[in-house]
Amino acid sequence: MEEIIDRALEYASKNGKFAEVRYFSSERNSILMKNGTLSASGVSKDSGIGIRIINESIAFGAINSREWVKIKEEIDNLIRKSKHTGRHSFSNEEPIKDEWEVGQKIKISDISFEEKIKRLKEIDSILQNENMGMRIISLNDNVEDEILINSEGTQIKSKLPKLGFMFFMGYMENGSYEQGYFQLGYAGGYEALDEWRLEEVMKHESSVLKNAVKAKKIEEGKYDLIIGPEVSGIVAHESAGHPTESDRIIGREMAQAGESFIKKDDRGKKVGSEIVNLVDDPTIEHSFGYYKYDRDGVKARKRYLYKNGVINEFLSNRESAGRLGLKSNGASRSSEWDKEPLVRMSTTYIEPGDYEFEEMTEDVKDGIYMKSFTEWNIDDIRFNEKYVGREAYHIKNGEIREVIKRPVIETTTINFYSSMDAIGKDLEFVAGTCGKGDPMQGVDVWMGGPHVRLRGIYVR
């Protein structure tokens, strides 16, 4: 394979100001159970070559043929297209030569399909014993091998193993219904399955739905609000990560996922209280969105999106950084080999502060503790957002009291971050699949944060 991609790069480089060839191969095992039945199990081997050429514009092509004639034909097609007028900025970056791999304590290749099914059945039986009548659960693993070479001398080889678990379940009692969804992900091997403590998680999530079906709505009005790490995570992802993606800021996604309330000259503008620090960091070991170098071959690093309550840094790839006259900070990702790299998040979180949970609750007279969420959405400039509680409690005079049914927050990004007055010491992450691009690209991410207290939030 290396011979073919070298030949492809050599040919493309002769006719392009910049050329890049990426070979990608992945093997994914998937198991899905529905209400106790092994509905689907399978393996998918994906492989192909992605080629990007820049002349007067950018052209990207995906081909899975190994025949040189067809590859050459595709390169000729891309050269022709790249000579059409269009945008062609790309930031200047140092070429990299490296190899990297994420280690696995328990190798994916050492676990048989039967063993994976057995483990998933055990998880399902916990939910069944908890009388969760409606349930879809899945377990999948994936090993991605990639070679990236470009005309500037970059040569990066990588191996990235990953494990993912998802449940979606519903519970009905006396005609009342509640549902829950939860996703975990890990870069590494099957050691994650034990680290996730799924028995405990499943039992807890079952009790959440059982309590919620009997719960009542809280009276509409303003409350102090404490959010759990899962809610911190979705807030960080939706209203700090997305709006600081530089391709959104310059309008590249205008007809799809939209733009941003942040404009290109807004660095330094206030978005929240001084304690607010928002981070995106692809280098956290074993995180679901981990990478050492991004899809453009730029070294990954931690980025402060909001620092001390002000907009600090935009996420960028070489294309968007080039258009903004900046250096890339290594946020270029694509979901598969056959998709153009875009500006994407990795692990986005609210940076922990110094509060214990009890310190946050003790001076809340009448408040709500929203530990996790169900329905959520945000507008296409990432400003008006909604979060509906899955696990939520009333706080009265500093004490956690009764369960509340689906409390609803509809607020703005600025109001949310400006209302934060205490940030916990803890830090937890959940996994997610972040959607963006056209065609849609779902990339693996972590989202997280600590418990956070907000004052005077309107809740329905």
Place this chain on the structure above:
Amino acid sequence: MDIEKMYNKVSRKVDQAAVKITRIKIDQVRFSNNEIDINNSWDVEDASIFLAKNGRTFMFNLKNENDLDNLLDLSVKALSNIEKNDDFISLNDKKQKYRKRKENNEKIINFDGSEYVNKFLDEIRPFVKRAGGVLYKKEISNEIMTPFNNGEDSINGIEFVARAFNDYDNPAQVSFMTSSDNDLIKLDDAKDELLELSKKVGKTVEGKDGRYKVIFHPLCFASIASYTIPMASAFQVDSGMSLFAGRMGQKIGSSLFTLYDDPADDTMIGARIMDDEGTSTKKTAVIEKGIVKNYLHNNSTAKKYNTESTGNAGIINPSPWQINVEAGNEDIGDMISSTKKGLFIVNTWYTRFQDYREGVFSTIPRDGIFYIENGEIRESWGGIRISDSLLNIFKNIEGMSKETKKVKWWDETLPTRSPYVEVEGVNISRSK
């Protein structure tokens, strides 16, 4: 890849096998702020292989034929060790007769996407501040082989989406999709509609919460329908987490509301002549005159529900091909002029559910939210959310237009033909 060679190799090892080979050739032009950003192209072949033996099932996919032997060995080994799959009974063993596709696509095949986008931008530039979008030219072919049936199908089509921002930097959006040369002229209609909407959007004011009559533009209602119809998959119904679970034969909507899965409309890009297990496809009413009429079935789910396959395999999870919301008799102009107080909403995105059983959801309107008073558009709104349930929306449908549009947008909207839809009492919420 050679389907016969592949099928012969895999079928020897199992009781039943289905092989599907998909070939795509796609050219895409993406543009933003009045300039082309990138030309993307795909030339990709994928094989999807389903195996069943002794009630057990396993699937594998590959993009390189050289991986077949290795993956087959792995799959056969897995098949002998895993437990039975109660969701699978059999592939469809009835010999199928496939309809002949009505092809009219010579102009589409020769369509030059870059040239069109440049022309579009030249024409629209004087009237809007900035525009972006995407144009796809697609050629998709499928071959299916099972022990009982085999067939070939291919479709060519164009998809175009454009969003324009006016002088106040407020957006409007249009979508166009076809697989018929006859429709290509409507690309210009989409451009004209975008200019008209962009002007109409003007300067926005913050919207107000409350219950309103809402006139849904076809693009907006297509999105609602796109989130509804997958829940009619018998697999989803079986899981229990579906609006359709336990509601077969029940009236869940107004008598004006009929919702089809319609793979037989060859003028749309989602048309198919056969499903993934070789069953011939057909138009299926999921909701007819407000009543739940059919779930979407493959052969196995159909047997479980004592009915016939609707030709919607996914061998495990049936899925819709493309949507048709039945048109009515009204005129969009009359719908607006007869509205005392209401909204006309062009598009929506980010639809999420807190309750799939009752269809409780919210979604965020965009690209034109018009407040109507005494039959006239008075204001252009921003910052609102539809927070309601599908059941409430379907029950309160009071009008459907004669005119329909064929749309598809990004990941939000399946290929859909929809009229303008008038719904009374839709709950609108906003940030506080």
